[in-house]
Amino acid sequence: MSALSNAVAQVVTQAGETAGLDGDALKSANGASSAGFAYGLAAIGPGIGIGYLVGQAVQAIARQPESAGQVQTTMFLGIAFTEALALIGFVVFILLKFV
């Protein structure tokens, strides 16, 4: 992955040089491109995880509708923990993009 982001940074640097950007602008351009990567990669795992989790919860509820309340609470807890990764990715995105 670092090879890819290096390549992207190279492209950005070249484009910036042709456009005559100074160092700060180049830095934020690089930050923006890596921000996109950061969030995109951070979304993969939690996406799979939440999908699997909710699917299993639905199956459990379908098999035992009387335990739906408990399964739902546990499901929300699991989603909260799984989702945290994606949200940290989002925060990293914001930090890379705007700082």
Place this chain on the structure above:
Amino acid sequence: MTVALSTQPLSILAAGGEGGGLKFPPVENLVKWPAWFLEGTVFEFNKIAFINFVAFIVPVVLFFIVSRKPAAVPRGLQNLMESAIDFIDVQVIKPAIGPDGKRYLPMLLAMFFYIWIGNLFEIIPTAHMPANARIANPLILAIVALVMFIGVGVKHHKLGYFKEVLFPPGVPKALYILVTPIELLSTFIIRPFSLAVRLFANMLAGHILLVTFSVLCITLWGFQILNIVNLVAFPMLVAFTGFEFMVAFLQAFIFSLLTAVYIGGALHPQH
């Protein structure tokens, strides 16, 4: 525009600094608000503080009205507020702490309402700013949760609580080199951090999402032929508003549920 764009579609979206085009507002316009009064002091009062004030005054006044004359048979407003108490009691305290968690009801109720009403301002017209999209509120609430669960653990298990957490029983002694730093990190640092970031990032993401679609709709309105995209974009904006309504509730619920889970874990560390 300093860069001459070689691609045609993009040139429409970036049609220049003066002549319209898709102008996404800089991020500080989305989340930073000017001071209303007391500018420059630590009591600087802005829109976020005002939303916090509403989130404080609404539940307090509602509960105060109800609690002045609680009827034996609840009707109307009392029914509504009691169903809120029941919700926290049955959905949060019972599964997370157990029957001995009744005494944390006021804190969890305050937390739930404070977060929920702060979140609801994300979709209330003319406000359109969730108070929790700034890190301040989630940070405070997460610190309250951290202090609370450590306090509960120390109160019920004295200093044995830290031993239970850092040196969990049933682990081979050699593994403590590995387990103890992980537990220290995950319990006392990652927990409050993830609590705060979860709430904050969810609300900020929702806010940016709504802003993006609003800006898109407004911009497209100005282009004759591209207006038809509004047929898709505007319903999406409405749908996301409904989605954010749900997220506002869900985040408040999850924040109080996780706080309750952490308190329950400190109360009964063996589980």
Place this chain on the structure above:
Amino acid sequence: MLFAAINLLAAEGGESAAVNPVFPDSAGELVWGAIFFFLTWILLRYVCLPPLLKAREDRELQVQSDYEAAAAAEAAAEQVRRDYETTISEARLQAARMVEEVRVTVDAERGRQVLAVEQEIAEQRQAAMAELDSARTAALGQIVGDVADLAAAAASKVVQAPVDAAAVRPAVDDVVQRTGGSK
């Protein structure tokens, strides 16, 4: 190339921003957030919730006691029903016993009456039989005398000499005995 162009656009947009959207740059939000949250907590904890929670607890107790009262009433009703049932069954038993007694009495009375009637009938029949027997004996005796006289007369006619009736009598008796005695 397109990618880089987008990034450059974004970079230009964020060029003026040395601002960090994540962390607050003024303490005001933190201070007011903390003040309002703790106010919410404290007011709910000490002012707003206690009467409401007490009302809920009272209601729960009320419901509990009502429930217990209902359970007690139900038990009482059950007791009453059981008493009623025992009374009913006792009455039924008594009635059955009385019916049985009456039946026994009536049976005995009937037996007695039937016996009396039968006895009477037997007596009457016996009397009738005795009367009949005596009448027959009388008639038979008369017939024997007549027949003996007739036989003596006939015999004297046959032997041309007087025959003593008394001498004939045993033979006549014998004949009557063999013919008439068999009825």
